[in-house]
Amino acid sequence: MLGSGGFADVFLYEQNLPRRQVAVKVMLAEVVTSQVKQMFQAEANLMAQLSTHPSILTVYQASVSADGRPYLVMELCSAAIGQRYRMEPLAVPEVLSIGVRIASAVETAHRAGVLHRDIKPSNILTTAYGHPVLSDFGIAATLGEADVTEAIGLSIPWSAPEVLLDETSGTIASEVWALGATLYSMLAGRSPFELPGRENTSSELIQRITKGRPQPIGREDVPARLEQVLLRAMSKKPSNRQRSVLEFIRELQAVETELGLAQTPIEVAMDDWAIATADDPEDRTRIKGVVSIDPSGARRRRRQSVSQTLTRAPTSTVVRESVGSQPSGPGPARRRWSRPLVLAVSVCAVLVAALVVTATLVLVKVSSNSEIPTVRDLSGRVSNSTIVFTWSDPGLQPDDTYQVAVGDQPPSIQHATEFRVDAKEGETVCVTVTVNRDGKTGAPSGQKCVERAGSS
Structure with missing residues (x-):
C-alpha cells in the first residue's frame, strides 16, 4: 500500500x-x-x-x-514533497522551481480546456529524477462545465473563497489561488490560514479563508516580492489576482531573476508542435497567414503551401489555357500547340510563379520582422559568481515579452531587461535575446558571450 x-x-x-x-x-x-x-x-x-x-x-x-x-x-513517484514541507519548510529556490514547473502543467491543462480543481502540496509528486509532477485529476472538469459540475472531495485549506462559498466550482482564478496557497504552504510549513496552537477545524478554516488574510510567512530568507506575488494570488476578489497562470509564472520568474537565480523554463507546448514534427524535415517552406495585397489596396489573409503554389496552381492554369476547349463562333483559324511548346510554357509559368512566391516570402519576412523590435545592445558583466546580461528596451508593447536563450537550453520568458546566470570559474555563458509578440518572434539579437575568469 x-x-x-x-x-x-x-x-x-x-x-x-x-x-x-x-x-x-x-x-x-x-x-x-x-x-x-x-x-x-x-x-x-x-x-x-x-x-x-x-x-x-x-x-x-x-x-x-x-x-x-x-x-x-x-x-511510480514519491510523495515526499507533500510530507517534507510539514517537517521542514522548503528552500526558496526549490519552491520557485517547483512553482514554475507545476504552474506550467496547470497552464497546459487550461489551454486544453481542463481545470484541475484540487491543487495542493500532496498532489505534487516527485519522479525518480527529482522532477515535480502534478497528479490526481480526479475532480477535474472542463472549463465550460466547471460552473455546473459538483465539487467532489474539496480540499478546504487550498480552496479559493468563492469555491468555499459555493459561488463557483472552479475557474482559472480559483486555480491561481490554489497555486499561491500551495507555494505558501511549502514556504511556511503549514497551509495559509492554519494557525499553530489554535483550532484548525474545517469550519474555522472556511471562516478565515472567506473573511481573513493569510499570516506572514515568517521567514527572513523569503523575499518581500515573493510574498507579494503569493498574497496577490490569494486575493479575496478574483479580479485582483493574476489574470492567468502564465502571468503567475512570469512573476515567479521575475523573483528568480531578482535573487540572481537562473530562471526555471516555462514548459508549455507550442500550438503547432505536432505539425512541425509530422512534416518532412526537408520541407521548411510552408507559409502560414501570408498577407497578400490586391490592386485596390485592400489586404486579406490566406493560408497556402508553397509546394501547392509552385506545382498545382500554375500547371492547372496553363493546361486550361493551352489544351482546353476552343472558343465558339467566327474568328481566326484555330492554332494547334505541340506538346513540347505546352511543356515549355508550363515550365516558364512555374518559374514565374516561383519568382512571385519568393518575392512574397521576402516581403512577408521583411514586413513581419520590421514590426517586432530587435535587441541590439546586449551586454554582459561578471558580478561575483553571477554573469549579468543587460539591454535597452527596443520599444516593447505592453504584452510583448523577451525570450532569453542560454546556449541550447529552452528560452526563458520575462519582461525585465536584465538576466542573471550563475557561472563557475572559467565558464563561458552565451545569451541571445529575442522579442516575442503575439506568439511570433522577431530577429534575434547578436549572441553575447561572457567568461567568468578563474581566480589567480
Whole structure:
C-alpha cells in the first residue's frame, strides 16, 4: 500500500511486460457507483491526454479489475514533497522551481480546456529524477462545465473563497489561488490560514479563508516580492489576482531573476508542435497567414503551401489555357500547340510563379520582422559568481515579452531587461535575446558571450 484516499487506494506493483515498478490506483469497492465510475474514466482520459507534459504524472494504462473496480496504472513517484514541507519548510529556490514547473502543467491543462480543481502540496509528486509532477485529476472538469459540475472531495485549506462559498466550482482564478496557497504552504510549513496552537477545524478554516488574510510567512530568507506575488494570488476578489497562470509564472520568474537565480523554463507546448514534427524535415517552406495585397489596396489573409503554389496552381492554369476547349463562333483559324511548346510554357509559368512566391516570402519576412523590435545592445558583466546580461528596451508593447536563450537550453520568458546566470570559474555563458509578440518572434539579437575568469 502506497496511499489511500476517499475514493481509491494506491498500491505498488511490478509490471511484467515491460518489467518495471508502477503505482496502481484502484477504486474502493464501497464507492463504486455509475457516477464515480464516470469520474474515474474521465480522470484516465484526461491524464492520458495531458501526461505527455513533463510535469504531469504519466498514466500507462487504464482498465477494470475482475471484481468490477476501475484502476489506473501510473508512473511510480514519491510523495515526499507533500510530507517534507510539514517537517521542514522548503528552500526558496526549490519552491520557485517547483512553482514554475507545476504552474506550467496547470497552464497546459487550461489551454486544453481542463481545470484541475484540487491543487495542493500532496498532489505534487516527485519522479525518480527529482522532477515535480502534478497528479490526481480526479475532480477535474472542463472549463465550460466547471460552473455546473459538483465539487467532489474539496480540499478546504487550498480552496479559493468563492469555491468555499459555493459561488463557483472552479475557474482559472480559483486555480491561481490554489497555486499561491500551495507555494505558501511549502514556504511556511503549514497551509495559509492554519494557525499553530489554535483550532484548525474545517469550519474555522472556511471562516478565515472567506473573511481573513493569510499570516506572514515568517521567514527572513523569503523575499518581500515573493510574498507579494503569493498574497496577490490569494486575493479575496478574483479580479485582483493574476489574470492567468502564465502571468503567475512570469512573476515567479521575475523573483528568480531578482535573487540572481537562473530562471526555471516555462514548459508549455507550442500550438503547432505536432505539425512541425509530422512534416518532412526537408520541407521548411510552408507559409502560414501570408498577407497578400490586391490592386485596390485592400489586404486579406490566406493560408497556402508553397509546394501547392509552385506545382498545382500554375500547371492547372496553363493546361486550361493551352489544351482546353476552343472558343465558339467566327474568328481566326484555330492554332494547334505541340506538346513540347505546352511543356515549355508550363515550365516558364512555374518559374514565374516561383519568382512571385519568393518575392512574397521576402516581403512577408521583411514586413513581419520590421514590426517586432530587435535587441541590439546586449551586454554582459561578471558580478561575483553571477554573469549579468543587460539591454535597452527596443520599444516593447505592453504584452510583448523577451525570450532569453542560454546556449541550447529552452528560452526563458520575462519582461525585465536584465538576466542573471550563475557561472563557475572559467565558464563561458552565451545569451541571445529575442522579442516575442503575439506568439511570433522577431530577429534575434547578436549572441553575447561572457567568461567568468578563474581566480589567480
